[in-house]
Amino acid sequence: MDRQIRDIVVVAASAGGVQALQRLVSQLPADLAATLFVVVHIGTNRPSLLPHLLSRAGPIPAYHPVHGQPIERGRIYVAPPDLHMRLQPGAIHLDRGPKVRHTRPAADPLFESAAATYGARTVGVVLTGGDFDATAGARAIKAQGGLIIVQQPHEAEAPSMPLSALRDDHPDHILHIDDMPSLLVDLAEGM
Structure with a gap:
């Protein structure tokens, strides 16, 4: 077993991602023993209301972090527009590094930094999106x-991101969004 x-949960979404994320966070408990880090592809010149929408959807507060902000358990950190979000030991790093596949923020910098910093503590969640x-x-x-x-591709509004993750490697779980919250709770508790 x-x-x-x-307890480090990194989440990627694009097209259809706002609704998918709202469903996901609406079912998470307020006392989740993990921290979520979210990247959604948005335009660089548009303000993001995603932290507000996610805070309203569920009991866990969501924020745009600032560079160097300490990581707190039981929070949702959303990558700000036009900034990559990367994880360092105990803190969040924001930067305007090169776009990844024509987007900033992008999921790969977040996922790769989480893997390098937190190793086996990391859970990657790939939701609906193109590319x-x-x-x-x-x-x-x-x-x-x-x-x-990985979100079930047939459930995703845009199945390209989930399908790409499925084709590239063998994900540990392929689930409907409504089945993800209970698994995340169990994983955060080491069950």
């Missing part, structure tokens, strides 16, 4: 002993 605590962002990052998480959860 896997007794590893997996193949998060595929390389999912591979990095798996290589460090972390787990990958």
Whole structure:
């Protein structure tokens, strides 16, 4: 039985991602023993209301972090527009590094930094979206002993991201969004 605590949850979404994320966070408990880090592809010149929408959808507060912000358990950190979000030991790093597959923020920098920093504690979640962002990052998480959860492609509004993750590696779980929250709770508690 896997007794590893997996309390660093990185989530990637694009087209259809706002609704998918709202469903996911609406079913998470307020006392979740994990931290979520979310990247959704948005335009660089548009403000993001995603932290507000996610805070309203569920009991866990969501924020746009600032560079160097300490990581707190039981929070949802959403990558701000036009900034990559990367994880360092105990803190969040934001930067305007090169776009990844024409987007910033992108999931791969987040996933890869989480894998490098937190190893097997990391859970990568790939939700609806176009393109193949998060595929390389999912591979990095798996290589460090972390787990990958992929949304059922037939449920995704845009199935390209989930399908790419499925084709590239063997995810640990392929689930409907409504089945993800209970698994995330169990993983955070080492069950």
